[in-house]
Amino acid sequence: MAMSTTFAAEQSVNRRNSILLVIAVMAFLAALGFAIGFGTSGRVAGGFTVTAGAIVLATLLSVGSYFGGDQLVLATSGAKEVDHSSAPQLVNVVQEMALAAGVPMPKVYIIDDTAPNAFATGRDPNHASVAITTGLLQKLDREELQGVLGHELSHVRNYDIRFSLLVAVLVGSIALMADFFLRFTFWGGGRSGGDRDRGGGGLVVIVYLLAIVLAVLAPIIARLVQLAVSRQREYLADASSVELTRNPHGLEQALAKIAGDKDVLEVANRATQHLYFTNPIKKFESRSSSMFSTHPSIVDRINRLRRLTGEAPLDAPDQQALAGLD
Amino acid sequence: MEIIVLVIIVVVILAFVVGIYNGLVGRRNRIDEALAQIQVQLKRRHDLIPNLVNAVKGYMGFEQKVLTDVTNARASAVSAGAQGVAAQAQAENTLTSTLRSLFAVVENYPDLKANQNVLSLQEELTTTENQISFSRQHYNSSVLDYNNAIQVFPNSLLAGMFGFTKRDFFEAEPEAANVPNVDLSLS
Numbered sequence: 326m327a328m329s330t331t332f333a334a335e336q337s338v339n340r341r342n343s344i345l346l347v348i349a350v351m352a353f354l355a356a357l358g359f360a361i362g363f364g365t366s367g368r369v370a371g372g373f374t375v376t377a378g379a380i381v382l383a384t385l386l387s388v389g390s391y392f393g394g395d396q397l398v399l400a401t402s403g404a405k406e407v408d409h410s411s412a413p414q415l416v417n418v419v420q421e422m423a424l425a426a427g428v429p430m431p432k433v434y435i436i437d438d439t440a441p442n443a444f445a446t447g448r449d450p451n452h453a454s455v456a457i458t459t460g461l462l463q464k465l466d467r468e469e470l471q472g473v474l475g476h477e478l479s480h481v482r483n484y485d486i487r488f489s490l491l492v493a494v495l496v497g498s499i500a501l502m503a504d505f506f507l508r509f510t511f512w513g514g515g516r517s518g519g520d521r522d523r524g525g526g527g528l529v530v531i532v533y534l535l536a537i538v539l540a541v542l543a544p545i546i547a548r549l550v551q552l553a554v555s556r557q558r559e560y561l562a563d564a565s566s567v568e569l570t571r572n573p574h575g576l577e578q579a580l581a582k583i584a585g586d587k588d589v590l591e592v593a594n595r596a597t598q599h600l601y602f603t604n605p606i607k608k609f610e611s612r613s614s615s616m617f618s619t620h621p622s623i624v625d626r627i628n629r630l631r632r633l634t635g636e637a638p639l640d641a642p643d644q645q646a647l648a649g650l651d
Numbered sequence: 652m653e654i655i656v657l658v659i660i661v662v663v664i665l666a667f668v669v670g671i672y673n674g675l676v677g678r679r680n681r682i683d684e685a686l687a688q689i690q691v692q693l694k695r696r697h698d699l700i701p702n703l704v705n706a707v708k709g710y711m712g713f714e715q716k717v718l719t720d721v722t723n724a725r726a727s728a729v730s731a732g733a734q735g736v737a738a739q740a741q742a743e744n745t746l747t748s749t750l751r752s753l754f755a756v757v758e759n760y761p762d763l764k765a766n767q768n769v770l771s772l773q774e775e776l777t778t779t780e781n782q783i784s785f786s787r788q789h790y791n792s793s794v795l796d797y798n799n800a801i802q803v804f805p806n807s808l809l810a811g812m813f814g815f816t817k818r819d820f821f822e823a824e825p826e827a828a829n830v831p832n833v834d835l836s837l838s
Contacts, residue, residue, distance in 0.1 A: 413771060417778035425785040467777070 335561065339484035342554065343491055347387045350495045354379040354502075357539050361506065364533030372532075390494030391487075395446045395454055398493055398600065402444075402592045404434035404456040415462060418470050419455060419478075425569040426478040431455050440590035441465065441583050444600040445477040445486050446493075453481045460588055465579055472576030473602055475566030483565070485558050489600050492554065496547040497596030503540040510537060548595075555599040555619040563626055564633060573634045577627055584623040671806050675815050678797040682818055685790035686736070689821060692786060693732070693743060696779045700725045700750075703772045707753075710763050717753050724749040736819040744822075747780060787821045794818045 355376050362375025390397070409416045416433055423430045431447065434456035441461035447453035455477045465473065480486050567573045583603050593605035604620035628638040704718055724746040731742035754773065757763045764770075798817050801810035809815075 414774050414778075417774060421778055421781045421785060424782055425788075427789065 335483040335485075339488045343484075343488045346488065346491050346495065346550070350387065350499065351380060351383040353499070353539075353543065354383040357503075357506075357536060357543070360532050360536035360539060364529055364536050367529045386495060386498055387491070390491055391448055394490045394494045395448065395452070395486075398444075398446050398490065398597055399434055399454060399456060401594075402436050402456060402597065403438075404436045404454075407433050407435050412462070414467065415457060415470070418467065418474050422471065422474045422478040422569060425475070426482045426565075428453070428478060428482050431478070431481060433457070435459060435462070436592060438588075438590055438592060439463075440588035440605065441586055442590050442593070442605050443473050443477055443602040444597075445480045446490050446600060447481065447486045448490065449484065449487060450481050453486055455481075458590065460586070461583075464582055464586065468572065468575035469579035469582065470575075471570045472566055472572070472579045475569040476562045476576065476602060479562045479565030479569065480558070483558070483561070485562065488554065492551050493596050493600060496544075496551055499547050500544040500596070503543040506540045507537065510540075551599050552619055556621050559620055559626065560629055563630060567630065567633055573630050577630050580623050580627050580630075584627075668809060671809050672813060675797075675800060675806065675810060675813070678793070678800050679815065679818075681793045682790065682797055685786065685793045686821075689783060689786045689790055690732075692779050692783045693728070693739075696746075696776065696783070697725060697729055699772060699776055699779065700746075703753075703769070703776065706766070706769050706772060707757065707763055710760050710766075714756055717749070717756050720749045721746070721753050736821055740819075740821045743783070750776065750780075784823070787823060791820050794820050 358375040358377075358379025359372040363369060363372030365371065366374075407415065412433070412435060415435070419433050420430055428450040431445070431450075431453035432455075434454055436442075436456055436458045438458045439460040440458055441464045443455065443457045443461055445453060445455045455474065457473075461473065462470070480489070563576060566576050570576070580603070590601075590605040593601060595606075598604065598606055599619035601620075603623060624639065631638055700721060704722060708718060724742070728739070728742040728746045731739045757769065757773070800806055801815045801817065
C-alpha cells in the first residue's frame, strides 16, 4: 500500500507542477511582451498590445505542446513506430512492464541510433509513447531491457511524462524566442529613430533594458527548472523499475553497460535531453556541461540501486571504470 | 414528527447498506477482471506449447521425456481450468517448471538455439509467463482487498446476507516467492 501512495502522490505533484509551469511561462512571456512593446513603442498601450499577443502565443504553445508535443519530440528524435511483427521482443517487454505498472499499452517507437538510450513521452498514460534506440536493443539482453522499460513506464505511470513534455517544448520555445529577440535587438537595430523622439524618455529605455535582461535570463532560468525537476525523478523511476520488475540486477547491468558505451546520440538536444533514460549528452562532448547536467551520475544511480537491495556500493576501481563517460 | 425522524433513519441506513453493497460488487468485479486477464494469457500459453513441442521434436530425439512431461502438464493445466483457481494455479505452476526444463535442454542444442522459429516461440512463451506473473500480482492484490472488505465489521454482516464469499489466491510457485524485498523509502 505504501507503494501505491508513493506514486499517487507523485502523480498529483506532477499534475500541479504542470499547471504551475504553464502559468509561469505565461507570466514570463506576458512580462517580456510588455517590456518589448513598451520599450519599442514608448507607450503603455503598445506594451499591452504585445502582452496580449504574447499571452495568445503562450496559450497556443501550451495547448500545442500538451496535445502535440509528444509527436514533435518523437519526430525531432527521428523515432519510427514499431509493432509486434517488426520488434517482437521489445513490444513484448513493453507489454509486460505496462501490465506490471497498471497502465495501458503505450505506443512503441525505435530511433535508429547506435547510442543506447530510451525515453517516454505523452500527456498521460492513455496517450503515452516509449522510444528506444536500436543501440539499446542490440546491446542489452532481455532482463536489462526490462529494467530500462520498467524505468520508462514508471515515468508514464507517475505523470512525469506530462511535465517533462511541457518542459521540453516550453523551455525550448522560450530559449528560441529570447534568442530571436536578442538577435533582433542587437543586429536588427531594435527601435527606430522616430520612436526615440516621441519616447517616454528614461523609463522607456529602462523597460527596454529590462526586456533584454529578461531575455538573457530566461533560458538560464528555464534550464534550472529543467534540472531541478529532472534529477530526483530519475532516482524515483529507477526505484520504481525495481519494484515493477522485482529484479534490481537488470537495471543495474543496463546502467553499467550504458555508462561504458562511447556512442553519441545525435538526435538528442538541450530541450529533449532531460527526457532520456541516461544523459544523452556525454562528458567528452563539447556540448556537455557538468553544472547543467539533467541526470544524476550513473555511478550514483547504481549505488542507490545497490542500497535498495542491501548490497555494498561499487568499490573504487569499478567506479573509476564507469565514471568516465556519462 | 416521529415519522419524519424514522424515515430519515431508514434512508440513512439504506444509503449505508447500498454503499457497502456497491463497494463489495466493485471489488468483486475487479477480481473477475483480473482473473479474466490471467485466463487470456494462460490460454495463449496453452496454444503456444504444441507449436514449440512440434518445432523441437525433430531435434530432441532422445530427450522425449522432457517433451512428454510438457505435453502432459499442458493437458492437466487445460483440464484444471474448470476446477477453480487453486487447482488451476497448481497445475499451471507444474507446467511452468516443465517448460523451464525444456528450455534448459534446448540450451544444449546449438541447432535449436539458432532456429528462428524456436527462438520466437521461446520469446513468446517467456513474455506470456512474465505477463501471467504480473497479472497474478494484480489478481492477488484484488483478492486480498476483497477478502479484507468482506471480513471487516459491519461489511461482514451484509457480505453473508448477499452471498459474498471468500476468494482464493492464485498462488505463485514457491521459488518465485524469493524475490528481494525492496525498500522504496528513498532515504
